[in-house]
Amino acid sequence: MSAALETVLYTAKTHTVGGRTGTGKSSDGELDVKFSSPGSGKPGTNPEQLFALGYSACFIGAIQVAAGKxxxxxxxxxxVDAEVDLGKTGAGDFQLAVRLNVNFPGLEERVKRELAEAAxxxxxxxxxxxxxxxxxxxxL
Structure with missing residues (x-):
């Protein structure tokens, strides 16, 4: 069961045409990308790279909030170095898997772990x- 939003803080709006071999852009014009399938060697990014960037940026934001508290x-x-795998399950369904490698240079191991878990x-x-x-x- 998902938690309902009581307050919307921001809404990202995008428009995509052509799926994994098309283009996408944000309504404010700040993001304008060409897509290509992973491993195709063609110019462009893919949804997995965008997800990895978004997740790692959001995770650092959560780390900053946790550190403040x-x-x-x-x-x-x-x-944060994020790795997003696109693969198939045993049933043949497409699925993602994520690895987040978090680096806090100079902090004690206990503090690093507490921050990462809180985030x-x-x-x-x-x-x-x-x-x-x-x-x-x-x-790390």
Missing amino acids: MKIKLPEETS HEMCPYSRMTRGHVSVDLKV
Whole structure:
């Protein structure tokens, strides 16, 4: 069961034509991309790359909120490397799997783990995928 929104803070609006070999753009003109199928060697990005970028950016935002609540100063070099796999299940259905590699240079191991776990609880992407997509969270 999904949680209903009480307040909408932002709505992203996009228009896509042609699917994995087409184009897409945002209503504000800030994003305008050409798509190509993964491994095709043709110019363009793919939905998995866009998802990885969105997830990693959102996850860092959640880390920043968690650090603020915990009164921890984050290193400027804090980063998330996201890997999104597109594959098939045993039943032949397409499915995604995610790996988030979180780097907090200079922080204690316990603090790193606490921040990553707190971010994973509150990040909207993590909440959206929970129970539906395998997410492997690794703290470097």
